[in-house]
Amino acid sequence: MxxxxxxxxxxxxxxxxxxxxxxxxxxxxxxxxxxxxxxxxxxxxxxxxxxxxxxxxxxxxxxxxxxxxxxxxxxxxxxxxxxxxxxxxxxxxxxxxxxxxxxxxxxxxxxxxxxxxxxxxxxxxxxxxxxxxxxxxxxxxxxxxxxxxxxxxxxxxxxxxxxxxxxxxxxxxxxxxxxxxxQKKKMSCIPNHRRNLRARFPPTYHPSLDQTFVKCTIEEIINMPTNKIRLKRLYHIDASSIERLQKLACINGYKRTKIEAFSAYVWKVMVSAIDECHSKCKMGWLVDGRGRMCGDENSMSNYIGNVLSVAFAEASLIELKQNSISDIANNVHEAISKVTNQDHFQDLIDWIECHRPGLMLSRIVLGQGGPALVLSSGRRFPVAAVDFGLGSPVLGTVCSTIERIGVAYLNQRPSARGDGSWTISAILWPELAAALESDTIFQPMSAGHLQL
CATH class of the missing domain: 3.30.559.10 (Chloramphenicol acetyltransferase-like domain)
Known part of the structure; x- marks a missing residue:
């Protein structure tokens, strides 16, 4: 394209x-x-x-x-x-x-x-x-x-x-x-390279993992359907917009995080960007297992390796159109809660053990199962702290050079401004980009946002 x-x-x-x-x-x-x-x-x-x-x-x-x-x-x-x-x-x-x-x-x-x-x-x-x-x-x-x-x-x-x-x-x-x-400072993290996340013997896992993950071939990865997901964009989101969404998600006595509220908003917006031949769409969330594997996030804070899983939820387009941000945020919260525990991560390690050797991916990431978007939250990812003696950066974000991708992605990072605003790196199909930009929440990133 x-x-x-x-x-x-x-x-x-x-x-x-x-x-x-x-x-x-x-x-x-x-x-x-x-x-x-x-x-x-x-x-x-x-x-x-x-x-x-x-x-x-x-x-x-x-x-x-x-x-x-x-x-x-x-x-x-x-x-x-x-x-x-x-x-x-x-x-x-x-x-x-x-x-x-x-x-x-x-x-x-x-x-x-x-x-x-x-x-x-x-x-x-x-x-x-x-x-x-x-x-x-x-x-x-x-x-x-x-x-x-x-x-x-x-x-x-x-x-x-x-x-x-x-x-x-x-x-x-x-x-x-x-x-x-x-900067000649004392290191705040002494890295742990042991990679000691072991499967149980014998390995065992919940059958639902077979519906979420799949063993695949390199040909399936190379030829995954891209669904026109090729636009790579960067957005700024004001702190006031995030707070407003969280207030909408927290009515009726529920307490929802900013990410859950933001997810609910994005999921609702997705409806207008999906072809009428689909009756449902999915949303996913990358989940870090460091605080779940041992019950203490600090005990694995210096673990160098991958400790990731993904939570998914599916909803009908009619349901998403009719439901409020609060209702959808409840669905988001429930989906994420299913994987934020030690049992899930141990089951996932065992599922992989049962399918080795070979390549394994989430079915949704492989482009199977219709329109979907995955959100990765980096609320603790260092932005302003990455100072090489040049001062704090004006921008710190993530992007992918991958050409073929089967699912839309949003990667959230705190703004380098330190004012509660966010930077969103996105990989989108054109209709979804247009839908997100039709509101004032997703602002195309500019030099003005970075105060250049």
Missing amino acids: EVEEAPGYGQFEVKFTGKSIIKAINPLPGPHILTLSNLDLLSGRFPVTYFYFYSKPFHVSNFIPIVDILKTSLAQTLNYYYPFAGRIIPNPNTGEPEIVCDNKGALLVEAQANIRLKELNFYNLNQCLQQGKLVNLTPDFPLQIQLTHYTCGGISITFTFDHALGDASAFGNFLVSWSEIT
């Missing part, structure tokens, strides 16, 4: 000026294999990219010292996050991926943009991702970083991780640790 350049934005070009392989300065004594957990296998191997943008630091006038400082601190950080400097290759016997911790290194690319940071089209992420301008991936490196300098002195840093390395919580810990080491 052709993506037109938005009016009012100059032609964005990037010139690559340098490439370095950064290795841990104190590597392990010898290479060793880190076996992935069952939940790592479920998350798969696709790339996850985080974008951080910094306006010109008042005390920095030269790009070269910044690059040198980041290279040095990254090498120090990889001492603690050594799997991020390894290789991910198939096990010769099972074919399942495993991490070879051999300090091959992370790839760091330097680039120069031809525009000022404020001229970047923050709304149309398709444009930023075209031709590898801000994310130029090389398959051999599980961690890749690109530092791009803008004509105004602003800087963007994009971090791309192989999902086998971990999930948002793991990557957030890495980014905070790197920024702390850069």
Whole structure:
């Protein structure tokens, strides 16, 4: 699908000026294999990219010292996050991926943009991702970083991780640790690389998991129906809008979270963006199991790996049209509650054990089962805290370079402004984008929102 350049934005070009392989300065004594957990296998191997943008630091006038400082601190950080400097290759016997911790290194690319940071089209992420301008991936490196300098002195840093390395919580810990080491601060997280999420013997699970997850082939993944889900967009949502939605969701004595209220609103809006041949639609939520596996979130807060499941709910279009935000938020709350417990995550680990080896995915993510949208909440994901001596970023968000995707996605992050507003990164079909933008809640991200 052709993506037109938005009016009012100059032609964005990037010139690559340098490439370095950064290795841990104190590597392990010898290479060793880190076996992935069952939940790592479920998350798969696709790339996850985080974008951080910094306006010109008042005390920095030269790009070269910044690059040198980041290279040095990254090498120090990889001492603690050594799997991020390894290789991910198939096990010769099972074919399942495993991490070879051999300090091959992370790839760091330097680039120069031809525009000022404020001229970047923050709304149309398709444009930023075209031709590898801000994310130029090389398959051999599980961690890749690109530092791009803008004509105004602003800087963007994009971090791309192989999902086998971990999930948002793991990557957030890495980014905070790197920024702390850069600023010569004490590390607030000592990473745990044990990946000790084991199946029971014998494994057993609730039969409902067979309806949610499925073993699949690489051909099914490559050929999944995309349902026109190709628009990559970035939105700003005011704190006042979030609070208003939460008030609507909390009537009748119910106490609902901001995410539950926001989900109810989005689910209701979806109705106008679905073809009449469908009578139902689904919504899903990524759920972090760190606080559920042990009953104490802090006990796994430094766990580096994947501890994710997904909750799903289905509703008829008629039901969504007629019900209030409060009614729909109750359905959201009930669906999420079903997976926010230790039994669910242990069942999921056992389900994967029963279906190894091979590829496994959620049926909905694979594009099976009609129109659907998945929401990922990153309310605790570090944004303002990722400071490499450049000051706090004006924007920190996530996006995917994947071309084929079977389900719409919304990724919520707190705004770098620290005023309670949100940044939403989205992958949508055109009708859904139009429906969300028809209201004042989803505001196309602009330089004005970032106070550039």
